[in-house]
Amino acid sequence: MIPGGGQPNMQQLLQQAQKMQQDLAQAQEELARTEVDGQAGGGLVKATVTGAGELRALKIDPKAVDPEDTDTLADLVVAAVQAANENAQALQQQKLGPLAQGLGGGGIPGLPF
Numbered sequence: 001m002i003p004g005g006g007q008p009n010m011q012q013l014l015q016q017a018q019k020m021q022q023d024l025a026q027a028q029e030e031l032a033r034t035e036v037d038g039q040a041g042g043g044l045v046k047a048t049v050t051g052a053g054e055l056r057a058l059k060i061d062p063k064a065v066d067p068e069d070t071d072t073l074a075d076l077v078v079a080a081v082q083a084a085n086e087n088a089q090a091l092q093q094q095k096l097g098p099l100a101q102g103l104g105g106g107g108i109p110g111l112p113f
Contacts, residue, residue: 027095028052036091038083040076047080051091055081 031051039046044064048057058080064073 024096031088031092031095034091036084036087038080038085038087040079040083045073045076045080047077047084049081049084049088051088051095053085053088055084 032054034051035048035056036051037046037048041064044061046057046059047055048059049055058077060073060077064076066072
């Protein structure tokens with residue numbers, strides 16, 4: 001409720017919405033530049049993704065490569081990428097969560113929170 005029973009200042013509301021939109025865009029740009037890692041097999045396979053979830057790098061220790069058992073290597077790669085994406089989601093929540101709360105706490109459509 002507005003003190004004094006007055007109507008909300010539409011210009012002020014629009015400015016606040018524009019500021020939140022700018023803050024959200026800035027946070028999304030920062031996420032796109034930030035890299036996070038995930039690993040599997042005790043570090044034998046490491047994946048690097050951006051905070052937005054884009055795979056940037058994959059490192060495989062030669063000890064993980066067994067030409068007769070490619071299934072295990074494939075499982076390690078999948079696990080490392082999943083771990084990196086989980087870390088990216090945690091970073092998204094950290095960076096964008098407060099902004100979502102500022103938009104009414106209902107979350108932002110298309111984002112995982």
